[in-house]
Amino acid sequence: MPSGKIIKWMTDRGFGFIQEDGARGSAGDFVHITAMPDTEAPHIGQRFDYDRVTGMDGRTKAVNVREVTTWGEAAYL
Numbered sequence: 001m002p003s004g005k006i007i008k009w010m011t012d013r014g015f016g017f018i019q020e021d022g023a024r025g026s027a028g029d030f031v032h033i034t035a036m037p038d039t040e041a042p043h044i045g046q047r048f049d050y051d052r053v054t055g056m057d058g059r060t061k062a063v064n065v066r067e068v069t070t071w072g073e074a075a076y077l
Contacts, residue, residue: 003068004028005047018048018062031062039067 002020007028009016017028029052036042047068052060 029062036065
C-alpha cells in the first residue's frame with residue numbers, strides 16, 4: 001500500500017495527483033475526490049495511504065484513499 005502526499009489539487013474539478021513517498025520527479029498518481037470518501041477538500045502536502053491501480057489507458061490512479069494526518073497534525077510534523 002503506497003503512502004504519499006498531494007502535489008497538485010484542482011478543487012473546481014475535483015481531482016489532483018498524489019506522489020508516492022520516495023518517488024522524486026514523478027508526475028504522481030491521479031486521484032479523484034470520489035476515491036476519498038472521508039475527505040472534503042484535500043490540500044497540497046496532505047498525506048494519504050492508498051491503493052494504486054492501472055486504468056485501461058495505462059495510467060495509474062489512486063483508489064481507497066485514506067488520510068494519514070489531519071491538517072492540524074501536519075503543521076506540527
